[in-house]
Amino acid sequence: MNSPLISTTELQHLLRERGDRVLIVDAGFDLADPSAGERAHAQARLPGAVYLHLDRDLSAPRTGRNGRHPLPDREAFAARLAAIGAGPASTVVAYDASGGMYAARLWWMLRWVGHADVQVLDGGLAAWRAAGGELVQGVAEARAPGRLQALAPLVIAVDHDKLRAALGQGWPLIVDARATDRFRGENETLDPVGGRIPGAVNRFFRDNLAADGRFKPAGQLRDEWQAVLGGRAAADVVQQCGSGVTACHNLLALEVAGLGSSVLYPGSWSEWCAQPGAPVAVG
Numbered sequence: 001m002n003s004p005l006i007s008t009t010e011l012q013h014l015l016r017e018r019g020d021r022v023l024i025v026d027a028g029f030d031l032a033d034p035s036a037g038e039r040a041h042a043q044a045r046l047p048g049a050v051y052l053h054l055d056r057d058l059s060a061p062r063t064g065r066n067g068r069h070p071l072p073d074r075e076a077f078a079a080r081l082a083a084i085g086a087g088p089a090s091t092v093v094a095y096d097a098s099g100g101m102y103a104a105r106l107w108w109m110l111r112w113v114g115h116a117d118v119q120v121l122d123g124g125l126a127a128w129r130a131a132g133g134e135l136v137q138g139v140a141e142a143r144a145p146g147r148l149q150a151l152a153p154l155v156i157a158v159d160h161d162k163l164r165a166a167l168g169q170g171w172p173l174i175v176d177a178r179a180t181d182r183f184r185g186e187n188e189t190l191d192p193v194g195g196r197i198p199g200a201v202n203r204f205f206r207d208n209l210a211a212d213g214r215f216k217p218a219g220q221l222r223d224e225w226q227a228v229l230g231g232r233a234a235a236d237v238v239q240q241c242g243s244g245v246t247a248c249h250n251l252l253a254l255e256v257a258g259l260g261s262s263v264l265y266p267g268s269w270s271e272w273c274a275q276p277g278a279p280v281a282v283g
Contacts, residue, residue: 004107004255005215006093006119008131014091022091023084023143024049027058027102028125031190040097044135046128049095050084050143054245058105067271068190068243071109071157078113078150085143086115095121095128099209104248108264114151120252123214155251156263158238160275163265167198167279172263173232174200177241177250185282190242193273195280197240203228205241205249208256221257233260240265240272 006014015022026049028037034055041051052058057080059069072080086092092110094103103120110118121128129135166172174197181187183202188194196202207224210216216224229237234254241247244266251262272278 003218004119004252005122007122008128008133011093011121011128012131012133014093018091020143021089022048022093023086024093024095025084025106026051026096026125027054027094027106028096028098029054029102037096037102042139043137044125045137045140046095046125047134047136048140050140052080052084052106054102054105058109065271065274067267067274069105069245069266070271071112071244071266074113074150074153077109078148081110081113081115082146082148085146086148087146088115088148090115090117090146090148092118093121094118095124097125099206099213099249100124100215100252101205101246101249104252105245108155108248108251111154112157113148114154115148116154123212126213155261156235157266158263160265160267160271160278163197163238164275164278172236172238173229174238174240174265175203175228175247175250175262176200176269177203177205177239177246178269179204179206182242185280191270191273193280195273195282196269197272198279198281200240200281201228203250205246205253208249208253215253215256218257221253222259225254225257225259229259234262235260237262238265239263240268242268243270244268 026041030036060072094106096102185194239247239262
């Protein structure tokens with residue numbers, strides 16, 4: 001694959017060519033209403049699409065110290081994917097109705113368990129609808145279980161302790177994907193403490209999108225991200241957000257831009273601010 005994105009036209013062609021070897025996953029979610037994505041899926045979904053829930057399927061239980069969407073066990077997540085029909089030869093296409101913010105998390109997690117054949121539907125549900133793509137109701141018929149197993153990760157994550165120890169050492173550049181007001185410590189409604197990790201810079205994930213909800217062209221993303229990186233390689237940068245979800249959107253944008261992959265801090269601000277004595281910057 002040349003891009004981690006797939007267009008509606010390309011997906012329609014892929015379905016004709018590969019049929020049941022394509023697994024479409026709806027990752028739609030709403031942080032303010034955790035059941036909204038599942039309800040919307042039942043009302044209108046791509047044919048054959050199955051649903052994975054951010055809290056239940058793409059996250060581990062919360063402990064109060066591990067953030068709002070901690071990563072699950074890798075082997076358990078691979079087993080969950082296998083249960084919905086994923087196998088080593090599956091092409092997985094993730095989509096949502098939120099500009100890719102949740103689909104990007106699923107894209108990253110598949111690569112985290114070593115599965116490279118995964119793409120995000122550019123423009124998501126809205127693009128599919130605009131292209132006249134078929135939509136159906138109800139829950140998809142269950143597939144036969146697949147044989148996907150966790151392999152060596154294709155991406156890199158950093159934990160709180162390592163990142164905290166690196167502060168002030170000249171590494172790394174930390175990029176925060178949250179909206180600018182939350183980055184400054186204002187209007188915080190999701191986490192108990194407002195602010196940011198000291199030294200972080202801001203790149204709101206929605207800045208990766210054009211007005212139509214699709215990702216900006218690769219060249220434009222490359223120029224914008226090179227300005228953020230300031231001469232650093234993407235591999236020397238840590239991406240974070242509120243809970244490790246929208247940071248994956250920035251990781252996806254870097255791949256679209258052809259700049260390679262950064263490191264993800266999965267716990268992000270929701271974990272950071274829950275740690276005793278963790279430094280906080282505001283303003």
